[in-house]
Amino acid sequence: MTVTLVSAEWLGLLLLLPLLAWWLRPGRRRGVVVAQAGGAPSARTALRDTAGAAGFLWGGLELLPLLLRLGALVALAIALARPQVVRTFDEPRVEGVGIALALDLSTSMWAEDMGARRSRLDVAKTTALTFIDARTDDIGLVTFAGEAFARLPLTHDGHVVKDAVEQLEVGLLTDGTDIAGAIAAGAGLLDDSPHGSKVLILVTDGAHNKAGVMPDLAARAAAAVGVTIYPVAIGQEMGRDTRTMETVLTQAARITGGRYFKATDAEALEEIYAEIDRLVQPSVETVQRIETTPYAWIFALVGLALAALAAAMRASPLGVLP
Numbered sequence: 001m002t003v004t005l006v007s008a009e010w011l012g013l014l015l016l017l018p019l020l021a022w023w024l025r026p027g028r029r030r031g032v033v034v035a036q037a038g039g040a041p042s043a044r045t046a047l048r049d050t051a052g053a054a055g056f057l058w059g060g061l062e063l064l065p066l067l068l069r070l071g072a073l074v075a076l077a078i079a080l081a082r083p084q085v086v087r088t089f090d091e092p093r094v095e096g097v098g099i100a101l102a103l104d105l106s107t108s109m110w111a112e113d114m115g116a117r118r119s120r121l122d123v124a125k126t127t128a129l130t131f132i133d134a135r136t137d138d139i140g141l142v143t144f145a146g147e148a149f150a151r152l153p154l155t156h157d158g159h160v161v162k163d164a165v166e167q168l169e170v171g172l173l174t175d176g177t178d179i180a181g182a183i184a185a186g187a188g189l190l191d192d193s194p195h196g197s198k199v200l201i202l203v204t205d206g207a208h209n210k211a212g213v214m215p216d217l218a219a220r221a222a223a224a225v226g227v228t229i230y231p232v233a234i235g236q237e238m239g240r241d242t243r244t245m246e247t248v249l250t251q252a253a254r255i256t257g258g259r260y261f262k263a264t265d266a267e268a269l270e271e272i273y274a275e276i277d278r279l280v281q282p283s284v285e286t287v288q289r290i291e292t293t294p295y296a297w298i299f300a301l302v303g304l305a306l307a308a309l310a311a312a313m314r315a316s317p318l319g320v321l322p
Helices: 008-023 043-048 053-080 120-134 158-166 179-191 215-224 242-256 266-279 296-313
Strands: 002-005 083-095 097-104 138-144 148-155 197-204 227-234 261-263 283-294
Touching: 008 053, 053 296, 083 296, 097 120, 097 148, 097 158, 097 179, 120 158, 120 227, 120 266, 138 158, 138 179, 148 158, 148 179, 179 197, 179 215, 179 227, 179 242, 197 242, 215 227, 215 242, 227 242, 227 266, 261 266
Parallel strands: 097 138, 097 197, 197 227, 227 261
Antiparallel strands: 002 083, 083 283, 138 148
């Protein structure tokens, strides 16, 4: 906590205090003559000349109007200087993560090879819902097959995201596996987000098989806007072009600073989401907040009160004529 003066130059008025004290000193002749009958001393003069405690008390009271005026000048000068108390607070600010979930809806996601006769899509949706429940971040949704589609923009409403995930079914898009399109759609969702950390979790069971932009170029574009990709391959390897798929997904992770994962059953996918949840943490930064409290009004009121009291006393026997 510190005390500062916004307009300290007004304190220069205090240099007038000696001159004002001299000008208003008691007993100074200022052109007014009060006639005294028979040359007798006034009651005021008699009290002032009284010996002992009464005379000392009267002398002190006689100085009171002068002291009030000087005090008023001091208070008003301080008020014009605008004193304020400045307090600085260091407050932690948690900045959430922008997350885009990209889920594969190709026909191969119907395969029931994730344990207990559960399809790949069913396991992908269930584990995604658990992950969403555990997060308090802004989450968006991308679906892809032979084409990619941004189904839900980033939102802080987890219920809306969960409803969108629960409604996903195979066949909503043309068949195929457009990894590059999924990366581009996810990066598009995250590009304009204000988050310092942007993450794309891409869950697929197949290799990229669409013409056009290659996944590595899409990953470089995503990295340029600060997106980190965590690709997840799911399902058994039966008949899949595993080597090509892993190469594409590993490249996307490496280019963006992410990590490639592989899950062959529901338990493995749950562990992968738990690991991503551990890796993707909100950033905490300390923000300095400055709070100022002005006190000029207090000194202004004190100054006006002292000036009013001094003016009132001018009409009393303690006043200094005129």
